Amino acid sequence: MCGIAGVWRKRDPIGAGDLSDIARMMQVLAHRGPDDHDSWNSARLALGHRRLAIIDPSPAAREPMLTTDGQGVLCYNGEVYNYRSLRKSLEAEGREFRTVSDTEVVLQALHHWGAEKAVPLFDGMFAFAYFDQRDGALWLARDRLGIKPISVADTGERLLFASEDKAILACQDFPRRVDAREITLRLAWQSRDSSYSIFEGVERLPPAGLWKISDGGIEKRRFWHVLDVLETSRIVNDRTSDAGQLAALQALLEESVELHCIADASLATACSGGVDSGLITALAKRHRPEMHGYVVDPKLGRSEAENAERTGRHVGVDLRRVPVDRNQFFELWPRAVWHLESDGWHASIAGLLALADQCRADGVKVLLTGEGSDELFGGYKWQASTMRLWRPPWLRHLFRSKSARERKFAQLRRAPFRNSIGRGSPWDRNIVLRALSPELNFLQTKLFDRLDGVSPDSDRAFLASCFYDLYSHLQDLLHRHDRLSMAASVELRVPFLENRLIDFAMHLPRRHKYRNRTSKWLLKKVAERHLPRENISAAKNGFEMSGAFSAGTQGLLRGGFLRDAMKWSASELDDLIDLAKNQEPSRLRLVGMEMLLRLYMGSETMGNLTEALHAEFSGAK
Incomplete structure (x- = not known):
């Protein structure tokens, strides 16, 4: 896991100013790669790399890495877990290797097969810049679900x-400069963090982005999207027994976790006590018997530490508690906002940062987590509640005319999920979509239409809701986890987001995801072989931290940065402060955004903001 930086000159050659900018960027990214750094430049391109050494820590694997003929250059962040099998294929075609790193395999694959053929073969998380001096093209790419970032x-x-x-x-x-539209979208609870920057002039590659930069300009492509690869017929025609699906999922999970345990560095797991992280912990123990786990232990509100330790005892893994009290929260919150480059909106960001800090203090460089499971296997309440929209009472349905039923279908199709934006009249919804985020909200209908043939319609809407969450809710989670783990120079890995697991879960019928009012039905059947039954049957809580942590901090909004950006009047600000006082989600959004603007536009320090949070809390008591 690393940090990459680059400058591409469109006409003039690289100059001293460009090299100084590379040095500045590398300094800012030092937390992503404290183990090593290097740079490289040619006539038009300068590259910088900060290294967190995980696989093949030898100096031979330093980046930017060049091919032996000097014609290919790679600056790479991430891990491609199937690098050993790719290396065998490349060796069979005559390629020779100098290191045992995955970096050299990625470089050789790109140089030998070409980016368009090689990138879809990569199974892992990555963001990279690859320069092919043979034709002068620079390629920028990001993994299929956007685990790793590039701006x-x-x-x-x-x-x-x-x-x-x-x-x-x-x-x-x-x-x-900040983009007022992006601030608005975030305050309106749109999922933006992974693919959109809050700063004017900064663009982020979308998940599966594959951009070619040359004298002809920028060709923006994507090498993977659910809409492109989904085979509805596989879902419709699936007749596999429960036992068959159970065996297949068990095997895929074991293989993925084994791949994700590959590291020449210490490895641990984040174990919250839930099914997802618990299952990853249980399977990883087989390959890393010496490993331990971590659980965040908030000192206000509910803690999952007891449930997590039950899992730990069951699978034979020592669990270390990471306590977080209010004083730590006030220290961690501004740091988290700085690293996220967004408002943060969820109190758990402080817990995750505390966990990453503890990993680093303990010498742990790699942390496994259970993200992605809920999106792939149907673990969220709103996915199940979507089904009820498509199940009208049988008596009302019986006496409704065909034309009325068709009108109702058309209305539901435009907003097919329980959490769809603008539920109500089509006119109201169109207004909302124009004002907010059409690229995401129209995706809902496209996914629903792509599943034409799946019946009943409630199943179709449920599956579409799961797929939509891969591009909405999951994107916020992945962004949060990358930024906050790397803030402490820790690589966070997500074994559920392995290529074959993604494909398998995408093509599961609803009955294997949600059955008898049980979410993640098939995954929980696998978990029954590995985890305490109490933890499997427990209600899903998510990684929550009490609203008491941020209570009393709403007065920070009087600092005025957010007010000025949004052009609120004094009375409007008073109303919003009152809202933030009484509603924790609004408080986290608004105060987090105020801190973001102070940090990046007002040049305030994180320490000053910590003091301000303490002062507001004391004054509100």
Whole structure:
């Protein structure tokens, strides 16, 4: 896991200013790669790399890495877990290797097969820049579900790119401005963090982005999307028995966890006590018998530590508690906002950052987690509640005319999920979509239509809701986990998001995801072989931290940065402060956004904001 930075000159050659910008970007990204750093440049391109050494920590695996003929250059962040099988294929075609790293395999694959053929073969998480000097093309790419990030800015004369927005902001003369539309979208609870920057002029590659940059400009492509790869017939025609699906899922999970345990560094798991992280912990123990786990232990409100320790005892893994009290929360919250480059909106960000800090203090570089399971296997309440929209009472349905039923179907199709934006009249919904985020909200209908043939319609809507969450809710989670784990120089891995597991889960019928009012039905059947029954049957809680942590901090909004950006009047601000006082989600959004603007636009320090949070809390008591 690493940090990458680059400058691409469109006309003039690379100069001293460009190299200084590379140095600035690398300094800003030091937390992503404290083990090593290096840079490289040619006539048009300069690259910088910060290294967190996980696989093959030898100096031979340093980046930017060049092919033996010097014609291919790679600057890479991530892990491609199937690198050993790819290496065998490349060796069979005559390629020779100098290291045992996955980096060299990625480089050789790109150089030998070409980016368009090689990238879809990569099974893992990655963001990279690859320069092919044979035709002068620069390729930027991101893994299929956007686990690893890459940001880009086109300044007219140059193309700047880096692992995080803040590195681009550090470049000389780059204007530091926020986008009011992006602030609005976040305050309106749109899922934006992974693919959209809050800073004007900064763009992020979308999941599965594959961009080719050359003298002809930028060709923006994607090499994978659910809409492109979904085979509805596999779902409709699936007749596999429960036992058959259970065996298949068990095998896929074991193989994925084994791949994700590959590391020449210490490894642990985040174990919350739930099914997902518990199952990953149980399976990883087989390959890393020496490993331990972590659980965040909030000192206000509910803690999952007891449930997590029950899992630990059951599978033979020592669980270490990471306590978080209010004083720590006030120290962690501004740091988390700085690293997220967004408002953060969820109190758990402080817990995750505390967990990553503890990992680093204990010498742990790799952390396994259970993200992605709920999206793939149907674990959220709103996915199940969507089914009820499509199940009208039988008596009312019986006496409704065919034309009325068709009108109702058309209305539901435009907003097919329980959490769809603008539920109500089609006119109201169109207004909302124009004002907010059409690229995401119209995806709901496209996914529902793509599942034409799945019946009943309630199953169709449920599956579409799961797929939609891969591009909405999961994107926020992945962004949060990358930024906060890397803030402490820890690599966070997500074994559920392995290529074959994704494909398997995508093509499961609803009955294997939600059955008898049980979410993640098939996954829980696998978990029964490994985890305490109490933990499997427990209600899903998610990673929550009490609203008491942020209570009393709403007065920070009087600092005025967010008010000025949104052009609120004094009376409107008073109303919003009152709202934030009484509603924790609004408080986290609004205060988090105020802190973000102070950090990036007001040049306030994280320490100053911690003091301000303490002062507001004391004054509100």
